[in-house]
Amino acid sequence: MPLGKRIGQSSQSSLYKPAEANKLPNEAMLFQAEEPKYSFDDIILNCRTYDSIQDVLTIYEKRDLLFDKWGLGAAYKQQNRAGINLYGYPGTGKSMAAHAICKQLNRKILIVDYSQIESKYVGETAKNLVTMFNYAKQSHSVIFFDEADALLSKRVTNMSSSTDVSVNQTRSVLLVLINDYDDLILFATNFITNYDPAFMRRILAHVKFELPDEESRSKLWKMYIPQKMPNNADINILAAKYSGVSGSDISNAVLNASLRAARLSENIVQHSYFEEAIERIVKSKADNSDLGELVSRRTVSEEYVKEQLGGEIPR
Amino acid sequence: MIPIMLVLGLSVAAIALLAKYWQNIVKWIKKAVNKIQEVLKVLVEGTRTFISKLNGQFVNKSKYYYKNKVTKEFEEVIYTREVDLNEIPPEIMAKFLNATEGTDISTTDELKLNLESIGR
Numbered sequence: 001m002p003l004g005k006r007i008g009q010s011s012q013s014s015l016y017k018p019a020e021a022n023k024l025p026n027e028a029m030l031f032q033a034e035e036p037k038y039s040f041d042d043i044i045l046n047c048r049t050y051d052s053i054q055d056v057l058t059i060y061e062k063r064d065l066l067f068d069k070w071g072l073g074a075a076y077k078q079q080n081r082a083g084i085n086l087y088g089y090p091g092t093g094k095s096m097a098a099h100a101i102c103k104q105l106n107r108k109i110l111i112v113d114y115s116q117i118e119s120k121y122v123g124e125t126a127k128n129l130v131t132m133f134n135y136a137k138q139s140h141s142v143i144f145f146d147e148a149d150a151l152l153s154k155r156v157t158n159m160s161s162s163t164d165v166s167v168n169q170t171r172s173v174l175l176v177l178i179n180d181y182d183d184l185i186l187f188a189t190n191f192i193t194n195y196d197p198a199f200m201r202r203i204l205a206h207v208k209f210e211l212p213d214e215e216s217r218s219k220l221w222k223m224y225i226p227q228k229m230p231n232n233a234d235i236n237i238l239a240a241k242y243s244g245v246s247g248s249d250i251s252n253a254v255l256n257a258s259l260r261a262a263r264l265s266e267n268i269v270q271h272s273y274f275e276e277a278i279e280r281i282v283k284s285k286a287d288n289s290d291l292g293e294l295v296s297r298r299t300v301s302e303e304y305v306k307e308q309l310g311g312e313i314p315r
Numbered sequence: 316m317i318p319i320m321l322v323l324g325l326s327v328a329a330i331a332l333l334a335k336y337w338q339n340i341v342k343w344i345k346k347a348v349n350k351i352q353e354v355l356k357v358l359v360e361g362t363r364t365f366i367s368k369l370n371g372q373f374v375n376k377s378k379y380y381y382k383n384k385v386t387k388e389f390e391e392v393i394y395t396r397e398v399d400l401n402e403i404p405p406e407i408m409a410k411f412l413n414a415t416e417g418t419d420i421s422t423t424d425e426l427k428l429n430l431e432s433i434g435r
Contacts, residue, residue: 090354114386147385190354291347292375292396299388305380308391309361313380 030116031132033108033141036099043093043100044219044247046210053097056084056205060105060184083178083202085148085187088209091248094188097209098144101186108141109186114151126173133177148187149297152199171196178202191297211246214239220247221274224254231269233257238271242278244285253277336402337429340364340422344377347394357381364426365419366398366407373398376419 040050059066067073084101086094102109110132117128136143145151151174175198178185187203212220218239224247225233245253257273306312348359358381365376374395383390410420 151386290343290396291350292343292394294392295376295395296391296393298391299383299386300380300391302389305360305389305391308363308378308380313360 030128031110031113031135033110033136033139036103036107036109038096038099039103040097040100043096044212044216044223045093045097046213046216049097049207049209052205052207053084053101056207057101057104059204083185083187083204085189085203085206086209087189087206089211089246090190091246092209092211093247094209095146098146098186098188102142102144105142105184107184108139110136110139110141110143112143112145112151125170129170129173129177133181137181137183142184142186144186144188146188147190149189149191152187152189152196175199175202191294211244214243217242217245217250220250221254224251225274229258229269230267231271231274233269233271233274238274238278241275242282245278245281249278249281249285253281256280334429336404337426339402340375340377340426343375343394343396347377347379347392351379351381351392355381355383357384364422366403366422367395367417367419368411368414369417373400373403375422 045053067076086097088094099109112132117125117132133143135141151171175196178199179202218235221233221235221238225231225235253274254277256277257269260273260277261269302313344362344364348362351357351359360380360382362380363378365378367374367376375398376393376395379392379394381390381392382388404425407420407422407425414420
């Protein structure tokens with residue numbers, strides 16, 4: 001399966017081996033959970049998004065109350081199966097929120113590196129997935145599938161090649177693993193419509209990440225303009241005037257405005273530079289507004305692409 | 316003389332309308348390619364265009380192919396955009412005569428031909 005590089009022996013040996021991983025099989029050395037890099041103090045989220053996350057996390061923080069004392073355990077026998085899907089616009093803090101969730105739960109995060117899972121050898125991908133889930137369990141880390149639609153996309157219905165069969169097998173194995181896993185799994189995607197419905201059913205909560213409102217934009221401008229950077233930006237104007245931008249857009253605008261001032265050797269970063277920078281971003285987004293509807297994003301085989309493009313892939 | 320002028324005028328208008336139809340598709344494809352490349356940081360390897368009729372509404376459909384940088388797998392992205400019945404070239408409309416609802420009718424070859432004729 002042409003799905004990614006195989007991790008060779010030399011790569012394995014160069015990987016850091018955590019203390020707890022010493023008890024794990026050799027294959028588990030491919031995976032490395034890490035300490036979360038962000039907390040909720042580092043992210044500015046709309047109240048609705050933040051509240052939705054906190055509601056779901058209650059299942060972990062007040063498990064005894066919910067499932068024992070209040071008796072939910074009887075009705076929700078699979079209460080442990082709690083996948084949280086963070087979806088929404090790019091640049092709205094989904095990946096940072098995944099770190100923050102792990103930090104709040106005092107857990108390590110295991111960011112899934114697809115290149116370490118996918119193998120060109122039949123059956124290896126499934127084996128790697130199983131190893132990864134075992135590693136997460138034993139290291140008490142939270143599995144995080146970033147750009148999850150790449151792996152959770154709809155299975156191919158018209159299988160035209162062995163690759164298609166293999167892609168479907170991987171998805172089916174993952175489906176079983178997620179179903180049987182009794183711990184938290186995090187997913188993040190910009191393309192929720194692309195998820196296989198079977199995966200959708202196995203996710204406990206879907207949290208939408210919306211573009212920031214005026215209050216959040218104001219906080220974002222304040223956060224991204226460093227205190228020691230001389231500037232005369234009017235944050236109230238910037239936040240009120242430019243809607244429809246993400247935290248990532250604001251971060252880019254601050255950087256671009258600063259670059260302009262530095263290039264012109266000015267003593268302060270002018271308010272107008274911030275406006276010009278964010279206007280360029282807003283304009284580029286507007287240029288894309290008549291793109292129509294994104295109806296599907298799915299993994300396909302190389303053979304399928306060749307067939308679609310008249311026999312070969314142009315280089 | 317007047318009817319000849321009228322016919323000529325209408326023909327020119329029809330040709331201009333056709334050219335505009337294909338030019339709009341090219342513009343749409345370029346935007347989509349730029350968007351995909353910008354967001355996913357990939358190189359779009361190829362595209363195909365279709366027209367389809369769903370619930371009485373015609374839609375232009377464009378498909379894009381690229382290799383995902385993370386998974387190394389090929390992916391297909393599909394965009395659709397509603398199109399007005401009056402904008403659709405007659406030769407494309409003719410293909411719908413025997414097509415069933417929801418069938419994708421490829422316009423890739425026509426697009427290529429028209430691109431050559433309008434010098435793109």
